[in-house]
Amino acid sequence: MLPTIDHVIPVSRGGEDSETNWVCTSQLRNGSKSNWLLEELGWSLNDPGKLNDWDGMINWYISYLDDNPQYLSNKYIYAWYRVAILETTT
Structure with a gap:
């Protein structure tokens, strides 16, 4: 359940190491995603919620x-x- 930052497009796949390519996720999902693209896993991004x-x-x-x-x-x-x-x- 630990939060972390992940790259939507992995740096190893040409993604930038910048805020435009970062998302908040869990360590579990980050490890599972590894160097895959979301589409390759059949995953999609959730809409951002309201922090409050x-x-x-x-x-x-x-x-x-x-x-x-x-x-x-x-x-x-x-x-x-x-x-x-x-x-x-x-």
Whole structure:
């Protein structure tokens, strides 16, 4: 779920390393896309959303861990969960 920047047209395929060729994606999709073109994978870009409408999936994170508390035994996950709870209730 970690965000990253990817090149729409990979630099290795002639794409520019500039903002006009950058998109925000996940590490998982970036790794899967590799040096492929979107069309070659049957993928397309989503329309950009409104940044103010994006909650970073924090509500999903809290809900998921509430439903799957076994993951809270991981100290890293638990620390982020605690911060998420504090930030969404204050």
